[in-house]
Amino acid sequence: MALEEGRGGLRASDADREQAVEVLKAAFVQDWLAKAEFEAHVGRALASRTYAELAAVTAGIAAPLSTVQPPDAPSPVREQRTRRKISQAELAKSLGVSRQTVILIENGRYLPSLPLAFSIARFFGLTVDNMFGKEPARPRISARSRSAPTA
């Protein structure tokens, strides 16, 4: 997962920990977590120091727990572009779009069409899922994961 690979090592803030606790509360209210599990998860969330640890606390429960990200996280497009030392204008020219469109895609204010998404992914040698895929939708916690010990 990109979170663990790229930003998971960054230190989480108090707000991030509170956000994770809120998600755990929601899961508890929905009866997705037993009381003992809830208390154990909250304890681990409050003790988490990095995003990776926070994501581990929330893994298997619900999407919000694994979508805790540091603020101002760079978009994959911007990340790939800067890694390759390409300017926005150069990328725009290669893709046949305007510089403004590249800027808006990087800022998440414009979702490209499927052909353009494929062009961007091919340009960077990645898949569309890598470039534009988001975290999976919030799954209902399964009976197995609910009963699993919270180590």
Next chain:
Amino acid sequence: MMTFIRPRLRKPLRNALAGTVFAAAWALRGGNAWQLAIVAEVTVLVSAITIYVRAGEDNDEGALAGSRADERQKLLSLRSRALGWNLATVAAFIGLSIAVAVKATWWWPFLVILAVAAFGYLLGLSNYGVAEEIPADDANDGHPARSPVSH
């Protein structure tokens, strides 16, 4: 024919041509105010030059004026034109209502605008495939689909 003309020149030339046709019509009309045809022509030429200059700018308006818009900018233009048509039809409807209320003889141009808008809309639905009947291609051909969770 337009493909042989440089993209940056297309819109200015189209506007200049349309304006010249109107100025010519005004000149043919004659009467005391025929000189207004010259004013109209000069205005149109200034407008065309302005569009040509703006077409050189590196922004969305410049890309649209220079006929080099990408998918996002085309969508922007499409939505703006749709909004323009919606406002025009609302204005035409109000005009028609007022004309009918005051028993005016100039009600029919409003009706023409509304009829053209409705015809254009239906033509669009037809052209863009909404009316096409796409046969189902599944294993339950001829039988209604059943949800796996229904009983």
